Amino acid sequence: MRTIYFITSNNGKLHEVQTRLSPLDIDVVQKNIGYPEIQAKSLEEVATYGIEQLRYRVDHPFILEDTGIFIDALKGFPGVYAAYVYQTIGLDGLLHLLDGISSEKRRAIFRSVFGYGDPEGSTHLFIGECEGMIGFEKKGTKGFGYDPIFIPEGKKHTFADMTTEEKNTQSHRGRALEKLISFLSE
């Protein structure tokens, strides 16, 4: 059995990754040690920088994950600052910013990146995306974060209106995790 550290403070993400990696005979161990997240336009830059900083602090291969949501009509806002914006202006603020914006122009993309690093110097990034739109109001009670206002393409409901299983099959994080799993299976 291999050991991989997951650098996260989020127990929900930890559980999801543990469940998916255990069939590969991988023991996912949480390391809640934090790492510097830089201000950048892309999740890839944030993840790459984090990996470079963590590499010298751990004695095993490790992964980290970061999520952002990019709204076309707002020039990509809130982007990599999704968590900060959620905690300040919140979903109501975001919906307010989109007042009067028609459904065609409410296009948004959820992006997740898993970063893999090891003490020897390897860096690999795995990107998952989910296209969709920002709804006109909050709907649904499941999930967290932006789920109540994000409607994936081809669906009529928000992520918060779906079961975890239904959401995971098409979610940005689920897709990024699939790629990480392929890599780890090689």
Add this chain to the structure above:
Amino acid sequence: MRTIYFITSNNGKLHEVQTRLSPLDIDVVQKNIGYPEIQAKSLEEVATYGIEQLRYRVDHPFILEDTGIFIDALKGFPGVYAAYVYQTIGLDGLLHLLDGISSEKRRAIFRSVFGYGDPEGSTHLFIGECEGMIGFEKKGTKGFGYDPIFIPEGKKHTFADMTTEEKNTQSHRGRALEKLISFLSE
């Protein structure tokens, strides 16, 4: 004559600091070498981290500067992400977020931090603040960034409606620079 590097890409800030420090017999040399700015709640954290990263890359004492604007009614938003928010949702987006918010609740604070570091390991921070409110519309054509919507306390006009001299006497950056100058004069 002493030499101090100013780590900045902003020629306007460079010129302001050069003008103010030349009477102290200090040669301010621009170094446009960039540094990692972390995601954080406070400018102090961003500056401290930047100094730690820069210390090993330069052979002289150096300064850097960062600015943020914190709006009470938006739980501090946009905070240290002022530049990113300006480039995405812009001043119109910010004003829209404050629709229906009365003048008493439009309180905001402009903050500037100058950070001083040197290769030997010193770190000093100099904070300047300017309290005021966010106006109900953009006014004035001078200055840059948030100047057209920021009205300093006790004034009737926005920063963008003032001469550079009038603004500098009470601006956050002017006040932080004063403290830096006191320190460098010791």
